[in-house]
Amino acid sequence: EKWDMPMAYAATNFHSEVGATFASCVTDGTGGELEIVTHPSGSLFGGAEIKRAVMTGQAMIGERLLSAHQNENALYGVDSIPFLVSSFDEHEKLWSIALPYVEKALEEDNLHYVYSVPWPPQGLYMNKELTDIEGMKGVKFRSYSAATAKMAELTGALPVQVEAAELSQALATGVAESFISSGATGYDRKVWEHLSHFYEVDAWLPRNAVFVNLDAWNDLSDEAKTVITDCGATAAAEGLQKSIDYTNFTLDELKKNGMSVERASDHLMGQLQEMGEVMTAEWLETAGDDGKAIVDAYKGE
Amino acid sequence: MAAARTLRRILDTFYLIGGILASLFLIAILAIIVLQMLARWTGHVFPGATDYAGYCMAAASFFAFAYALNHGAHIRVSLLLTGLGRHRWWGELWCFGIGTAISTWFAWYAIRGNQISWRFKELSQGLDATPMWIPQLSMSIGTVMLAVAFWDHLVRLIFTGSHGITTDLVDQSQGE
Amino acid sequence: MEQLIPIGIFLFVLFLLLGSGVWVGLALMGVAYVGMEIFTSRPAGDAMITKIWSSSSSWTLTALPLFIWMGEILYRTRLSEDMFKGLSPWMARLPGGLVHTNIVGCTVFAAVSGSSAATLTTVGKMSIPELRRRHYPETMVIGTLAGAATLGLMIPPSLTLIVYGVTINESVTKLFMAGVLPGLVLALMFMGYVAVMSWTSKDFNPTPEPHMSFVEKLKNSRFLIPVICLIVVVIGSMYMGWATATEAAAFGVIGSLILAAAQGSLSWGTFSESLMGAVRTSAMIALILAGASFLSLSMGFTGIPRGLADLIASWELSKFQLIMALLVFYIILGCFLDGISSVVLTMAVVEPMIRAQGIDLIWFGIFIVVVVEMAQITPPIGFNLFVLQGMTGHEMNFIARAAIPMFLIMVVMVFVLIVFPELATWLPDNIRKGPGG
Ligand code: NA
Ligand code: NA
Numbered sequence: 001e002k003w004d005m006p007m008a009y010a011a012t013n014f015h016s017e018v019g020a021t022f023a024s025c026v027t028d029g030t031g032g033e034l035e036i037v038t039h040p041s042g043s044l045f046g047g048a049e050i051k052r053a054v055m056t057g058q059a060m061i062g063e064r065l066l067s068a069h070q071n072e073n074a075l076y077g078v079d080s081i082p083f084l085v086s087s088f089d090e091h092e093k094l095w096s097i098a099l100p101y102v103e104k105a106l107e108e109d110n111l112h113y114v115y116s117v118p119w120p121p122q123g124l125y126m127n128k129e130l131t132d133i134e135g136m137k138g139v140k141f142r143s144y145s146a147a148t149a150k151m152a153e154l155t156g157a158l159p160v161q162v163e164a165a166e167l168s169q170a171l172a173t174g175v176a177e178s179f180i181s182s183g184a185t186g187y188d189r190k191v192w193e194h195l196s197h198f199y200e201v202d203a204w205l206p207r208n209a210v211f212v213n214l215d216a217w218n219d220l221s222d223e224a225k226t227v228i229t230d231c232g233a234t235a236a237a238e239g240l241q242k243s244i245d246y247t248n249f250t251l252d253e254l255k256k257n258g259m260s261v262e263r264a265s266d267h268l269m270g271q272l273q274e275m276g277e278v279m280t281a282e283w284l285e286t287a288g289d290d291g292k293a294i295v296d297a298y299k300g301e
Numbered sequence: 302m303a304a305a306r307t308l309r310r311i312l313d314t315f316y317l318i319g320g321i322l323a324s325l326f327l328i329a330i331l332a333i334i335v336l337q338m339l340a341r342w343t344g345h346v347f348p349g350a351t352d353y354a355g356y357c358m359a360a361a362s363f364f365a366f367a368y369a370l371n372h373g374a375h376i377r378v379s380l381l382l383t384g385l386g387r388h389r390w391w392g393e394l395w396c397f398g399i400g401t402a403i404s405t406w407f408a409w410y411a412i413r414g415n416q417i418s419w420r421f422k423e424l425s426q427g428l429d430a431t432p433m434w435i436p437q438l439s440m441s442i443g444t445v446m447l448a449v450a451f452w453d454h455l456v457r458l459i460f461t462g463s464h465g466i467t468t469d470l471v472d473q474s475q476g477e
Numbered sequence: 478m479e480q481l482i483p484i485g486i487f488l489f490v491l492f493l494l495l496g497s498g499v500w501v502g503l504a505l506m507g508v509a510y511v512g513m514e515i516f517t518s519r520p521a522g523d524a525m526i527t528k529i530w531s532s533s534s535s536w537t538l539t540a541l542p543l544f545i546w547m548g549e550i551l552y553r554t555r556l557s558e559d560m561f562k563g564l565s566p567w568m569a570r571l572p573g574g575l576v577h578t579n580i581v582g583c584t585v586f587a588a589v590s591g592s593s594a595a596t597l598t599t600v601g602k603m604s605i606p607e608l609r610r611r612h613y614p615e616t617m618v619i620g621t622l623a624g625a626a627t628l629g630l631m632i633p634p635s636l637t638l639i640v641y642g643v644t645i646n647e648s649v650t651k652l653f654m655a656g657v658l659p660g661l662v663l664a665l666m667f668m669g670y671v672a673v674m675s676w677t678s679k680d681f682n683p684t685p686e687p688h689m690s691f692v693e694k695l696k697n698s699r700f701l702i703p704v705i706c707l708i709v710v711v712i713g714s715m716y717m718g719w720a721t722a723t724e725a726a727a728f729g730v731i732g733s734l735i736l737a738a739a740q741g742s743l744s745w746g747t748f749s750e751s752l753m754g755a756v757r758t759s760a761m762i763a764l765i766l767a768g769a770s771f772l773s774l775s776m777g778f779t780g781i782p783r784g785l786a787d788l789i790a791s792w793e794l795s796k797f798q799l800i801m802a803l804l805v806f807y808i809i810l811g812c813f814l815d816g817i818s819s820v821v822l823t824m825a826v827v828e829p830m831i832r833a834q835g836i837d838l839i840w841f842g843i844f845i846v847v848v849v850e851m852a853q854i855t856p857p858i859g860f861n862l863f864v865l866q867g868m869t870g871h872e873m874n875f876i877a878r879a880a881i882p883m884f885l886i887m888v889v890m891v892f893v894l895i896v897f898p899e900l901a902t903w904l905p906d907n908i909r910k911g912p913g914g
Contacts, residue, residue, distance in 0.1 A: 110421075161337070161348075358536070369764075
């Protein structure tokens, strides 16, 4: 049997590389009985369509940025609560607590979870030095999601809505002066041409998850299920390491190109985490009992 | 004969209404883009503006499919048809047969796709968080109108010998 | 080679449906359906709708109906007549005389219209009677008009470039900037050809223009002011970075409505006609795009693009050989297909190939546009030929022959682009670098 695996990001992105390794691991492990063919760059289904395609069996397996679907279920956004975690380690801890709940949510959407890999942590790009949250007041801040719009509101920044495709143009023309994203974005978009500071605030670490159509999963032999699960575990570990390595690489590149790259001061970090608590409370309102159980368990440890 | 004329008028009005709906959505696109610019210049956010513009884009296209067909605006390669000369009717029958089949199939699955969005409670991934089945109604309705238009022209072709579409050449080529 | 049969089936069904006169968008859906049924057990209809909905509700696409609408408004105002009055006094003393108004007029109108046919009809309607009255050679009048009108596709705004940008996920604004210099160079090459012909051809004996003083010429130029304002607003807003391509299109619609109102040619009738015309045209393109998006999904499932790309990669063509192969390929395709279809039909296969060769996708967009421009004037299917046939009443082969020199100039243009790629890439790379850039 042949499974086509749509993926949203370019073939050279580390998520796609991990996915390709996973695919050949499954193909080899099942002795070609189950062949997985990856389609990177959204060449089969684009990012926004992948979950629907796999849910309904238009593709049997796929990879998607899970938090993009948090409108449908707040639990999908557990990896994107601002300033709840502040490192890869803390993030992994949160994720291990949340995973059973996320798996259950996916199951309700007719999906079986296989593995997931975090993106590099989200930092704060600024056009000036920032020592206190007051400095955000009046700065044109890119808001592209509910969370970033809320951040603008809480900090007094001027929200400007800019789509990812137009980010470079918005920065070049001063339409946006500040935004939150990973170091990788700054490296890809040559943000040093427009902005001067990058603060490692590790606001959140969104994840790309790989999932299989539940019916297709149930039809698999036990051997094939084991192969997929094992290959998934290997891929998750490999992906995490790649994400850490890539974070370091891109931050070095930002520095090399003249940006100031540093961790936010304790004072600023404290203020951001205060803001994070407000936003965590808001997330909890939409995430119900399961959300509360996750956050309680995470904070209790 | 009178009944046929009435039916004819009803159907043509039906396609025209689709075209008018589409034109209202085109105006809506313009309005949304202007509002979004105004919001940006004044430091406000118009949440989901791009998503709404996208839904209007879809509505402006789907609602006008049948209307455009009725006005001969959809492009096709008519070389062979012209070459058929007095046997052109057979060529047209083939084209309208295929067109009717594909457009009916298209409408069928558009409705099914709309149902899938409804059943899985699919929400927009943008700031608007719209239930996807609502904007997708334009696709279901528009494709059904197109299928109706094809059946209409096919039946006319079979019984009157002419499909009744007049093509405005300039109109047809504005897209280039 | 195992893919020979599937490719054969695909091509057969494609040529059968397209060639027999089935509407392009539906024909593409039919081909895609056949592909899905043969090559995968996935549900074809459901997958089609997923893909078609997301491509049809794309925000980037909204620039398309707006630019079409703007062109429709202008086409129904007195703007075109004014342009001839303003331009002709300046052209009269050039070698080749008023034939240049065809080219300059098309170039200027191309800057406000995204469509070649709109450019052709608007400029042709005013210039053909004037030029005939002055006994300019008919082949010259028709040929230059057919050729120069294609600039509507290259000089921004451009529908073809929007569709190309949406298909390959590149910035439409960058593509628009890339089109400016090549468009102007191509216009100059057309004008050079006219000058040469006016010296060498013995048929070239037009009635000379009455002398006009510089002041009078300047006075006549006031007719150009509205057009220039509109161009400044539409293009300026994009280049200065105030507006995206979509927003510039919105500026264009509002600007042309204001112009029409100022001229007194905006009535309920012209407004609703322009709106309904725009709706028809954009629905036509939307249906083709819908079919094409399903076809590209189907192609993805079959693995043919990957196989073809592998095959061509195995030939180990150099960059230049690949470009030459694609040039021939697109010229042949252009004989049968309109530009937008041939872009969306082939990009799924061609994009990975050119990416693998490290060819700049912005540059390639301009290359594609030149080739698509040629398709406008090659028989049997060339839109500009059809429109001119309707407008002048000449036989198709007369018009096609008149346009051959323009076709050859465009072939030369491809080589100019290959030798001087900066023509396309310099502007998008160097404008709006911003602070610290
Ligand atoms: Na143009
Ligand atoms: Na042609």
